[in-house]
């Protein structure tokens with residue numbers, strides 16, 4: 538959390554208010570979110586730089602700067618990225634980790650209550666290495682059933698674990714893995730390389746559809762996730778299995794089961810509908 542639909546929502550919300558803007562000054566209050574960059578280098582690089590593009594890769598928001606650097610933010614559980622056109626309230630300021638003051642007014646803020654998120658600063662070479670380690674983007678046209686089949690063929694790991702592995706497939710986390718496997722009627726514990734071609738095709742369709750639907754609903758808020766304008770998402774009302782252990786299956790009415798047998802993550806399924 539947040540996964541592809543949430544980070545995509547954040548990026549789409551902040552992009553029109555951020556791209557083309559110059560950063561007048563930057564303030565970083567906590568350094569524990571930084572990866573591979575020091576506070577002085579981050580602040581120095583951001584100051585006076587202009588944001589040329591905002592995009593998403595996997596579960597990361599990517600801000601391309603005029604200098605050619607990219608600032609990569611993974612908000613994780615409690616982080617949010619918001620552009621404000623007013624000063625922060627004391628509560629907002631309390632958890633602001635990075636605050637960029639924009640020329641012409643406005644603030645670009647990375648806020649993180651528990652600071653579980655990460656901030657990277659990469660040059661072109663670093664970015665190429667970073668993105669090369671991530672799997673295909675499921676909402677891009679090149680993501681076909683054959684691409685998913687290749688990603689699953691190389692591992693005996695549980696199919697749920699395999700589709701959450703960012704090196705195999707980008708952007709899918711626990712919520713949408715649970716939901717896609719329910720929609721595809723596949724038992725999450727099945728070895729990934731044992732799915733039939735027909736099952737892979739069904740799963741491919743289910744992954745694409747669940748991500749598109751969640752994106753249309755501005756993502757899922759179960760705890761702290763907020764869009765790039767500070768709103769809650771709406772897809773939590775449409776979840777069929779995630780966080781619904783013990784409730785009736787929407788398809789057959791039997792009780793949904795929650796286990797932690799796959800990678801210690803919470804997996805909820807219908808043992809009757811998913812085979």
Ligand SMILES: [Zn+2]
Nearest residue numbers: 786789807810
């Ligand atoms: Zn069922």
